[in-house]
Amino acid sequence: MKKFLLEYANVFAYTITGLIFGLAFFLLFINFYHMQELAETVDVSSYNDTNKATVESKIETIRNNISVYNQSTYTGSLNIYGLNTVQLKLQDCLEILESEDMMKYFELDEIGIKDSYNFTLDFKNKILNDCLVMQVKSMFNTDTVSMLPNFNVIKPYVELNLDTLLDSTNYVQSNIENSDHYYFSTETNKANFFNLVDDSYSDVMNSYQNSLDLLVEVSNWYRNVVLGG
Amino acid sequence: MKKIFNWLFYGLKFLLLIAALGLTLFVLIRMNVRLEKNMMSVLPELIPFALLLILFIVNMIFKQKGVNENIFYNLTCCLVLATIVCVALRAVLDTNMVLNEKYGYGVDFNFFDNFVAYINIMLYGLSIANILFMFREKEDKVQKSKKLKKA
Numbered sequence: 465m466k467k468f469l470l471e472y473a474n475v476f477a478y479t480i481t482g483l484i485f486g487l488a489f490f491l492l493f494i495n496f497y498h499m500q501e502l503a504e505t506v507d508v509s510s511y512n513d514t515n516k517a518t519v520e521s522k523i524e525t526i527r528n529n530i531s532v533y534n535q536s537t538y539t540g541s542l543n544i545y546g547l548n549t550v551q552l553k554l555q556d557c558l559e560i561l562e563s564e565d566m567m568k569y570f571e572l573d574e575i576g577i578k579d580s581y582n583f584t585l586d587f588k589n590k591i592l593n594d595c596l597v598m599q600v601k602s603m604f605n606t607d608t609v610s611m612l613p614n615f616n617v618i619k620p621y622v623e624l625n626l627d628t629l630l631d632s633t634n635y636v637q638s639n640i641e642n643s644d645h646y647y648f649s650t651e652t653n654k655a656n657f658f659n660l661v662d663d664s665y666s667d668v669m670n671s672y673q674n675s676l677d678l679l680v681e682v683s684n685w686y687r688n689v690v691l692g693g
Numbered sequence: 694m695k696k697i698f699n700w701l702f703y704g705l706k707f708l709l710l711i712a713a714l715g716l717t718l719f720v721l722i723r724m725n726v727r728l729e730k731n732m733m734s735v736l737p738e739l740i741p742f743a744l745l746l747i748l749f750i751v752n753m754i755f756k757q758k759g760v761n762e763n764i765f766y767n768l769t770c771c772l773v774l775a776t777i778v779c780v781a782l783r784a785v786l787d788t789n790m791v792l793n794e795k796y797g798y799g800v801d802f803n804f805f806d807n808f809v810a811y812i813n814i815m816l817y818g819l820s821i822a823n824i825l826f827m828f829r830e831k832e833d834k835v836q837k838s839k840k841l842k843k844a
Contacts, residue, residue, distance in 0.1 A: 578789055
């Protein structure tokens with residue numbers, strides 16, 4: 465009986481050791497696999513060249529549009545405080561757009577998950593918050609600007625687009641942050657992950673271009689206001 | 694050859710246990726400092742490590758061949774402890790994991806936290822297997838039965 469129990473204990477011990485061996489083997493190699501996945505880079509050189517050209521052309525359009533007004537030479541009848549405010553706010557946005565912190569992403573030939581994530585954060589902090597909310601949205605809440613022509617047309621347009629843009633990259637940020645959690649992977653999340661770097665970057669870049677389009681529209685309105693008045 | 698590998702894994706498991714314990718302690722202490730939690734709350738997480746260390750020392754002192762000369766058990770110990778070391782090192786050093794930098798702690802607690810349950814399962818499992826491997830027939834009895842069989 466004792467011999468049987470001892471043999472049974474031995475078999476049980478080997479079973480436990482075998483199961484733990486399997487689990488440890490799985491966890492160790494899945495870690496190497498996950499490490500490789502996270503180190504994955506995507507070639508964006510040609511994509512960035514095209515985007516850089518588009519962004520530079522839009523920035524140039526905004527600059528030209530806001531330079532039509534000069535307080536010292538302006539002879540129109542519109543409120544100059546309103547015109548000054550719009551010009552200054554758009555000028556601040558231009559500085560943010562042309563800052564090294566934002567332009568550095570267009571110089572990258574290859575991007576990793578970290579670059580995608582940093583781009584998402586910089587876009588949210590600098591373009592969405594510092595430019596669109598702090599400058600453009602606040603601009604439309606000032607009394608002097610509300611006296612400018614077609615204010616009632618441009619304001620709802622800007623607010624509608626702004627609301628869409630503010631939420632546009634939240635899911636991208638969450639997706640990237642969730643890539644740190646790695647349990648047992650499925651085919652679906654593997655497929656998602658391989659595209660995560662590329663997709664996140666493209667999504668944020670699209671939102672970036674949409675933000676620029678919005679600024680171009682605002683600057684066009686400003687140009688028409690100045691020249692019309 | 695088998696003996697050489699066995700002694701290699703036997704020695705390695707002690708080194709890896711100390712490394713795994715040290716790194717786990719480091720991550721847990723950093724996490725508790727960040728959360729401003731009492732340091733005593735780290736202790737339950739260290740029980741499986743302490744238990745395994747005590748069992749290894751008992752195996753060594755009483756020269757328990759059922760465990761010490763069991764190459765499969767020693768290999769599994771090395772694999773488990775290497776996994777814990779790998780997970781802890783990644784939580785600290787793998788900067789591709791974005792949450793590592795996001796909060797500026799220098800340690801990705803979310804990632805490490807995912808593996809805490811597995812670490813406990815594996816360490817408790819190894820302790821149970823160790824205790825079960827301790828029980829075996831005395832050698833003189835085994836030799837006697839072998840002699841009887843030969844006769």
